[in-house]
Amino acid sequence: MSNQHLSPLRVPLVSEARSLGQLTEEICAPMERPPTWRWWAAFAVAVSILGTGAGIVAYQVGTGIGVWGLNKTVGWAFDITNFVFWVGIGHAGTLISAILFLFRQKWRTSINRAAEAMTLFAVMCAALFPVIHMGRPWLAFWVLPYPNSRGSLWVNFRSPLLWDVFAISTYFTVSAVFWYVGLIPDLATVRDRAKAGLRKALFKVLSLGWTGSHRTWSRYETLYLLLAGLATPLVLSVHTIVSMDFATSVIPGWHTTIFPPYFVAGAVFSGFAMVLTLMIITRVVLGYEHLITIRHLENMTKVIIVTGGLVSLAYGTEVFVAWYSGNPYERFAFLNRAFGPYAWAYWTMVTCNVVSPHLFWFKKIRTSPAAIFVLSLVINVGMWFERFVIIVTSLHRDFLPSSWSMYTPTAVEAGTFIGTFGLFFTLFLLFVRVLPIISIGEVKSVLGFARDAHADAAATTGPRKPAHAPAESLPAAAPALALATRKDVPV
Numbered sequence: 134m135s136n137q138h139l140s141p142l143r144v145p146l147v148s149e150a151r152s153l154g155q156l157t158e159e160i161c162a163p164m165e166r167p168p169t170w171r172w173w174a175a176f177a178v179a180v181s182i183l184g185t186g187a188g189i190v191a192y193q194v195g196t197g198i199g200v201w202g203l204n205k206t207v208g209w210a211f212d213i214t215n216f217v218f219w220v221g222i223g224h225a226g227t228l229i230s231a232i233l234f235l236f237r238q239k240w241r242t243s244i245n246r247a248a249e250a251m252t253l254f255a256v257m258c259a260a261l262f263p264v265i266h267m268g269r270p271w272l273a274f275w276v277l278p279y280p281n282s283r284g285s286l287w288v289n290f291r292s293p294l295l296w297d298v299f300a301i302s303t304y305f306t307v308s309a310v311f312w313y314v315g316l317i318p319d320l321a322t323v324r325d326r327a328k329a330g331l332r333k334a335l336f337k338v339l340s341l342g343w344t345g346s347h348r349t350w351s352r353y354e355t356l357y358l359l360l361a362g363l364a365t366p367l368v369l370s371v372h373t374i375v376s377m378d379f380a381t382s383v384i385p386g387w388h389t390t391i392f393p394p395y396f397v398a399g400a401v402f403s404g405f406a407m408v409l410t411l412m413i414i415t416r417v418v419l420g421y422e423h424l425i426t427i428r429h430l431e432n433m434t435k436v437i438i439v440t441g442g443l444v445s446l447a448y449g450t451e452v453f454v455a456w457y458s459g460n461p462y463e464r465f466a467f468l469n470r471a472f473g474p475y476a477w478a479y480w481t482m483v484t485c486n487v488v489s490p491h492l493f494w495f496k497k498i499r500t501s502p503a504a505i506f507v508l509s510l511v512i513n514v515g516m517w518f519e520r521f522v523i524i525v526t527s528l529h530r531d532f533l534p535s536s537w538s539m540y541t542p543t544a545v546e547a548g549t550f551i552g553t554f555g556l557f558f559t560l561f562l563l564f565v566r567v568l569p570i571i572s573i574g575e576v577k578s579v580l581g582f583a584r585d586a587h588a589d590a591a592a593t594t595g596p597r598k599p600a601h602a603p604a605e606s607l608p609a610a611a612p613a614l615a616l617a618t619r620k621d622v623p624v
Contacts, residue, residue, distance in 0.1 A: 146579040149423035153577050160571050171418050179558035186552010193545055198268050200545045207528045207540035212262040214520040215550050219259035220375055224368055225404025226252025227308050231364040240432050242575040243424045248408050249312040254560040256305045258553040293377040300374040304367045311360045317343055319569045372396040386466035386527035391450055398443035403516035405436050409509040413502050424571055427500050434493040441490030470526045478522050485515020
């Protein structure tokens with residue numbers, strides 16, 4: 134078949150020739166075959182960490198949060214640090230899915246599904262910390278303004294902490310709906326491939342009667358576009374509201390107007406780093422190097438360069454404002470960060486978040502999965518320290534020198550934080566086993582890009598027999614709607 138519709142200017146998004154049916158087989162394989170020993174090994178480690186963390190949480194709930202290292206001066210430290218860290222991680226999923234979809238960035242197709250799942254799991258991890266901090270988590274529903282008959286039980290709407298409840302619950306709900314709607318065509322594919330039984334019945338319910346007709350695709354794309362438009366402002370609103378927890382206070386180092394954009398940029402920065410970490414592991418373990426290509430990784434590193442620059446600008450602006458304001462308390466707060474007892478944390482933050490992203494300016498590093506993986510871990514470490522520096526260094530030396538105090542996290546706090554990684558990776562590994570980790574329908578829409586690359590390779594290196602015979606060519610940017618009308622497209 135002729136491939137005259139292909140543009141030589143487009144870089145392939147699927148780096149090996151595949152037919153439409155082969156793509157379906159490859160993406161559904163982790164769900165339909167027994168798990169490999171690698172998956173079992175990773176799952177065993179993740180569940181062990183989760184079990185340990187659950188035991189530690191049970192201990193502190195039964196004993197009380199006096200087992201934490203908090204004191205009268207630093208009454209809000211490790212838990213809120215971890216809370217803000219996980220909320221930030223959850224930002225990239227919706228950003229990749231919604232904003233890149235609205236901008237028609239087709240390189241999102243291989244990574245958006247996993248990134249959306251990462252958002253949900255990260256928000257679950259974040260929600261644990263405020264609930265544990267309450268001391269009596271079984272009364273967590275008191276933060277909700279529900280009708281009751283016990284008197285004047287009502288929440289304080291002027292508290293930024295309550296804004297968190299609304300912002301994060303809304304963000305989680307919309308992200309979950311957006312994720313589920315995007316899954317529906319793929320759920321129908323799994324339904325059609327399943328044998329009769331519980332699995333088929335379950336996916337039949339979940340796919341909501343999907344038929345793959347023209348009208349179904351049309352309604353689906355309209356709904357997906359509307360949800361993308363609804364989810365996009367939430368990316369900006371959630372971390373803006375989280376930053377208000379600090380900015381509305383009078384603590385030096387917190388009371389600053391730059392926090393909303395500063396927190397949003399930092400959240401996208403750390404979220405993309407976590408997506409890179411997960412995608413690099415996934416492409417190796419599942420053999421998806423041809424679907425999650427170097428180009429995908431390189432594009433994400435470019436986003437990190439931009440957001441890393443914004444974070445660096447925010448750091449500099451904070452220091453400038455502290456000096457220019459003439460406020461001695463504000464100046465002291467930033468001098469204390471850089472040269473005080475927690476200077477090691479401050480300079481770790483600067484090294485990881487300001488210096489390390491600039492290594493991505495080098496194409497050799499930007500296209501090396503091993504180097505990207507290491508730097509993504511470094512950035513995640515740096516972003517955790519950013520939250521630690523903001524919270525602990527601002528609190529431990531307040532207005533009264535007589536109340537100055539040092540804070541050191543206990544093993545219980547550290548174990549709780551590590552346990553959330555167990556929860557995160559356990560959920561992610563289960564997700565890999567039960568749902569398509571890559572959007573089948575969307576990847577098929579960019580398959581023509583790869584065929585063009587194959588033609589180029591054949592022209593430069595001579596005829597080469599592909600591992601799988603290519604199917605009939607499709608338009609390079611064929612929408613899923615067009616695919617639905619073809620008889621050879623499994624839906």
